[in-house]
Amino acid sequence: MLNELMLRLMNPLTDQILKTMLTEPYPNNPLVMTTTFEKLTVRAVMEAGIRAQTGQPLSRPFGSALRLSPWEQLLLNPRQLFELPTPDETTIDTKVTIGPRAKRPLKLDIPILITGMSYGGSLNLPMKIALAKGASLAGTATNTGESAVSHEERDSAKFLIGQYNRGGWLNSREQLEKVDAIEVQLGQGAWGGAVTSSGSEDKMDEHLRELWKIDAGGNTGKKSRLPNVNNAKDIINLINNLKKDYPVPVGIKIAATHFMEKELEVIAQTQADFIVIDGQEGGTAAAAPTLEDDMGLPTLFGLGRTINWLRQQGIRERFTVIAAGGLRTPGEMLKALALGADAVYIGSIAVLATLQSQITKALPDHPAHQLALYDGQLKDEFDIEEGSQHLANFLSSCVSEMKMALQAMGKSKITELGRDDLVCLNSELARNLSIGYAGDPLTVKQTTPPLAAK
DSSP: OHHHHHHHHHHHHHHHHHHHHHHSOGGGOTTHHHHHHHHHOHHHHHHHHHHHHHOSOOOBTTOOSOOOSOGGGEEEOOOSSSSOOOSOGGGOBOOEEEOTTSSSOEEESSSEEEOBOOBTTTBOHHHHHHHHHHHHHHTOEEEOOSSOOOHHHHHHOSEEEEEEOTTOTTOSHHHHTTOSEEEEEOOBGGGTBOOOEEEEGGGSOHHHHHHHTOOTTOEEEEOSSOTTOOSHHHHHHHHHHHHHHOSSOEEEEEEOOTTHHHHHHHHTTSOOSEEEEEOTTOOOSSBOHHHHHSSSOOHHHHHHHHHHHHHHTTOGGGOEEEEESSOOSHHHHHHHHHHTOSEEEEOHHHHHHHHGGGGGGTTTTSOGGGGTBTTOTTGGGOOHHHHHHHHHHHHHHHHHHHHHHHHHTTOSBGGGOOGGGEEESSHHHHHHHTOEETTSOOOOOOSSOOTTTO
16 A cells, blocks of 8 residues: 555656656756766766865875776686696795895785875874784784884784884884884875875874874974985985894885886885885875876886886896785785785775774764774774774685685795786787787797697
């Protein structure tokens, strides 16, 4: 009875909507907005509205919505007959060493690291603790991001990489002696490289003000350059001095750009142990859409060109290379490793995995990231222990799938991956990356006469 009544009430309304949609000319048709959204996209219309309302630059969380690295054009190559799969996947070694030539190398159980997301500038303290605990359970490292080392994060992290940053909050000896590796942050993919940003003391709690050493009424923020760095020579001296003063691996993080080779020429003059290439698809707590969408180089191309240049110069073995920026799945991570990276950073996907079932605390009233951000409205509702276990589960799942793929490819160690383990569906991309094209036969060196010859 109720269903019949509802149908009778809805039928005239539905008929009127359909009649209007199908008969009214475009200028008077309310559904003309559907074509507007198709042309401009819902996101562009929404952002235009926000700009019109505020007159201020936008600040979009999680980075660009664009996916410009064509990872789906690359496939991994299994072996079945001429070489056999690995007998037992449980014996496959996934260990990786960051900075093997450092006095105190960073040795990890898996090649997946948690990228730099800062306490205060990005995430809240409970989320940073959960990321540190989850990474520790998985035997890998987490990164401070552009902040200082809090004792809560340090106590929760088995391995902690500290970012020597443009805000200066981790650049003292007291801070640098607390970390297991030093990452000099010279740029970030989601920020179009390096851009000035500012903050205010009144938006910080007492814990953060004390950690960052911010006086009452003071302002804080990041510059576009590191303190006392005004040219390439200053960068070289900074890296070499850090190497001299600290036994841990010292690395450089840069945003991928079309000037990759010029940037690498400077890095090659340093004694750095590792290089982080952060592609345009990288995430962030908040950045202007123009910086996220319209600047930089996609991760796949930034990584490929970095490895090519280092090999051409004969210095590939000098550096551990870490790929970052938009990597989401174990398959994409494996492809980055096969392309030449020694390890990968993940960020946005790690945060969402950490939130997992707790997202229901936010939706539908609030966006999920309100649980994770420093100024998030729901940060007090986030459960650290539950989040850390979910992150550990996510990393364990990724590594298990990676081992399956490595078994099919006949590998006993993840470090055995190479470009011959990749094939590309696009001939131009295959040529640029120096890997096989799926439309061309592979020339395999024969150790015995082919069957036809017999």
